[in-house]
Amino acid sequence: MKNNKNRAFFIQLLFLVFITITNTLCAQTNYVLPNEVVLFSFKTDNGKIVTINKDKDDKYIVYRFGTKNKVELQYPDTLKNDWNDFTYSYYLRGGGQSNEGMELNYLYFTTAGFQYVIYNTYYSSSDKTTIGIKIINIKTAKTNNIIGVYKSRKGDLTKFRDNTLIGKSDELFE
Numbered sequence: 001m002k003n004n005k006n007r008a009f010f011i012q013l014l015f016l017v018f019i020t021i022t023n024t025l026c027a028q029t030n031y032v033l034p035n036e037v038v039l040f041s042f043k044t045d046n047g048k049i050v051t052i053n054k055d056k057d058d059k060y061i062v063y064r065f066g067t068k069n070k071v072e073l074q075y076p077d078t079l080k081n082d083w084n085d086f087t088y089s090y091y092l093r094g095g096g097q098s099n100e101g102m103e104l105n106y107l108y109f110t111t112a113g114f115q116y117v118i119y120n121t122y123y124s125s126s127d128k129t130t131i132g133i134k135i136i137n138i139k140t141a142k143t144n145n146i147i148g149v150y151k152s153r154k155g156d157l158t159k160f161r162d163n164t165l166i167g168k169s170d171e172l173f174e
Contacts, residue, residue, distance in 0.1 A: 030071055031049055031051045031053075031064050031066075031071065032051065032053055033053070035055055035056050035057075036053040036054065036055060036056065036062070037053060037054055037055075037056055038051055038052070038053050038154055038155055039052045039053060039054055039061075039155050039156075039159060039160075040052040040107070040118065040120070040153075040154070040155035040156060040157055041152075041153070041154045041155060042131050042148040042149060042150070042152045042153045042154070043148065043149045043152040044132070044133075044146050044147065044148050044149065045146070045147045045148070045149060046146070047067070047068070048065060048066060048067060048072075048146070049064070049065065049066060049067070049068065050063075050064075050065050050118065050133060050148065051063070051064045051065075052107060052118065052155075055079070058083075058165060059079075059080075059081055060079050060080055060081055060082055060083070061082065061083050061085075061086055061165075061166070062074060062075070062076070062079060063075045063086075063109065063116070063118070065133070075109055075111055075116070076111075083165040083166050083167075084166075084167055085109055086107060086108070086109050086166055086167065087107070087108055087109070087166070087167040087168065087169045087171075088105075088106065088107050088157070088160035088161070088163070088166050088167070088168055088169070089105075089106045089108075089168065089169040089170060089171050089172065090103070090104060090105045090106065090157075090158070090161060091103075091104040091172055092104075095124075096124050099124075100123070100124065100125045101123075101124035101125075102121070102122060102123050102124065103121065103122045104119070104121045104122075104172060104173075104174060105119065105120045105121065105157035105158055105160075106118070106119050106157070106171070106172070106173055107119075107157055107160060108171075108173075110138070113137065113138050113139060114135055114136060114137055114138060115134075115135075115136040115138055116133060116134075116135055116136075117133065117134040117135075117136065117173050118132075118133050118157070119131065119132060119133070119134065119157075119173060120153075120156070120157045120158075121174070129150055130147070130148070130150070131147075131148035131149075131150055131153055132145060132146050132147045132148040133145075133146045133148070134146075134173055
């Protein structure tokens, strides 16, 4: 009888450990679903996660932002064919430092009175690359700039240049 109680306790303990591990893994991976590919992602200075993903079959594109354990904002909130909800713009000027060369890349969308601008910029005059998100209040034009940690960057915004599914613009955010 004692052996059966020990065995039942052990099985319950294993079950609890399994559930805990599963929940932890799911919480940490909910930024990328099994059918998605990461196009661009990074961590911010304040420890948040930013990711732009697409469905492997190009059915949709999605932005996710939040902490390690919780997505705080997903846009759009439903996963549908919404490539046109995003816009890509860029600017290139070659010539290196003598011509103050630069490469500016922006992916942006608007929701709930705010424009979210994910950026990746390079200025040859300072030899500096920056990434982050600008959140612009459309009514007041006040901008909150969330700086990204460049070393955490995965992917590249330049892949949108030739993507025919996404809207294009000449708008710059510098």
